[in-house]
Structures are given as C-alpha cells and as structure tokens.
Amino acid sequence: MTEKLLHAATAEAAKVIDGRAFSGRMVDEIAIHVSELAHSEGIVPGLAVVLVGEDPASQVYVRNKGIKCRAAGMRSFEHKLSAECSQAELLTLIDRLNSDPTVHGILVQLPLPSHLDTEIVINSIEPAKDVDGFHAVNVGRLATGQAALVPCTPLGCLMLLRAQLGSLAGLEAVIVGRSNIVGKPMAQLLLRENCTATIVHSQSRDIASICRRADILVAAVGRPEMISGDWIKPGAVVIDVGINRLEREGVAKLVGDVVFDQAKSIASAITPVPGGVGPMTIACLLANTLTACRRIHGLPDSRAFAAR
Secondary structure, eight states: OOHHHHHHTTSSSOEEOOHHHHHHHHHHHHHHHHHHHHHHHOOOOEEEEEEESOOHHHHHHHHHHHHHHHHTTOEEEEEEEOTTOOHHHHHHHHHHHHHOTTOOEEEEOSSOOTTSOHHHHHHTSOGGGBTTOOSHHHHHHHHTTOOOOOOHHHHHHHHHHHHHHSOOTTOEEEEEOOOTTTHHHHHHHHHHTTOEEEEEOTTOSSHHHHHTTOSEEEEOSOOTTOBOGGGSOTTOEEEEOOOEEEEETTEEEEEOSBOHHHHTTTSSEEOOTTTSSHHHHHHHHHHHHHHHHHHHTTOOOOGGGOOO
C-alpha cells in the first residue's frame, strides 16, 4: 500500500473526489490545446453525434455534449434520425461521416432502437474516428498495449485515480462488473498502470472478500448500493461508476453502486453520485476527439490526455 493510502486509512472521513471540478479544469485545458492547434496547423477538431429516436435521456446527453464541445472550441455536428430509421439509412450516414474531413470523432448515442444491430453499427465507424472506443479494432489495440481510442468512462476513472494517487504501480485493483463499456477496459487500463487487476461479476464467489483486498475499488455493476462499507479495505480509493435512480419516501434520488455514507468513513477517497465519474465522461469524449484529430493529421498525442 502506498504512503498516501496508509496515511488516509487513519483519517476520519474520505476525501470526496470532485469530478465536476476536475472535468471543468480538463475542458479548459482541452480548449487551450484546441486553440493552439487551430493557430499552428489551421485544424479545428470536429465531433459528430448521431441520435436515433426521441429518448429524453439521450437527448439531454447529446445536448450537453454539444455545449461542452463548443465551449472547448471544437466543431459540433448533430445528426438526428427517427426511431423508425432503417439500418441501411444509419450506416449510410456513418459512411458519409467516415469520409468527411471536418469530422474527427463519431459517436452514435446508445442504446439504439431494438431493430438496429448495435454491433454492426459500432463496427461501421472508422476506428480512427471511434471516440467512444467501442470498435473491435480499438478494443483489440487496448488489450494488446497498442495506441487506441479508449472508452470515455474508464479513461475518466483512470485520470481521477492518477490525480489522487500518483503512481498506481503495485496496487491491487478490483473492478466490480465486466461490461464492455466500463469493466473490461478499466481492467486493461489498470494493467497498463502496473496494477494487479481483478474483475468480479455475477458468477464470482465471495465477492465481498475479494473487494476487501482492493487498494482501488471500481464499482461498475449497475446495482444500487450493492457495495456496503464492510466490503471496503480501510484507506482504499473507491470509484463509483454506478448511476441508479431510487425512490425513497416518494422522492427520486440518484445513488451509486456503493453505500456512500458507509464507504466515506472507511475509504481514503471516494467519488460521489452524482458529481463524480459522470462529468468526466464528456470531458474524456472531448479529449478523445482531440486525440483522434491529432492522429488523423499525423501529429503526436497531447500527453495530458493520454491513457498511458
């Protein structure tokens, strides 16, 4: 265990990691890089977001992405298709965006209507423009240690962990959940940081005892308050990716996968829900768009936003 973790294990309450503030600083820094790129190379990164249907939550996400994109000085392109659009119509749009030199990042908002094949849609995006990091080519590159566009949520988690702990080498990390969006890429990123990484899931035995070993605990299972305080090692850093809506005494409330009030008296640091990991996702989407733009134009990555 690092000195930071040992010291924090004796603290009365965990540090609450402010993802909103961190992401705000990150967007400001991205804006500086975007401005420098425009002045030195005459290039402005462009992000295209495709929304299929009228899902209210997806509409909010897309609107927020556009606002943040423009705030960072990037071009924002929004394409809205009806919920009844055909697979061929959607693939034709993606093909056009793949060929558009002003578009450096393409994101298809998920979930898609059930009649569309999500896997085919994702893998139709040019890997160099796949700023969600879901294309099979980027998944394979991440797994084999090559330069890849990395899924935004785990990338945001990694940045918060680096800011909190510095070097992660030698720490034991446990990820609860094995999704392709968070769990699996999170494990790959932590392996790159020289952590000992374990994924637990619905078929794992005695999950609680495995979690108690973790210097870093990443909860990404989507079950409200599944992880209680007695699952957490004193002094651990807890990253709660879960966003779950509960109703208590007639009032709707957002909670994570961790029982926050219990965990904050045991952990050294913890992300809240809301205001922790969530804001980092859009910031990392902008970082990926900047990275994609630079790579497409043969320019080196901006080190501040690199996954390694």
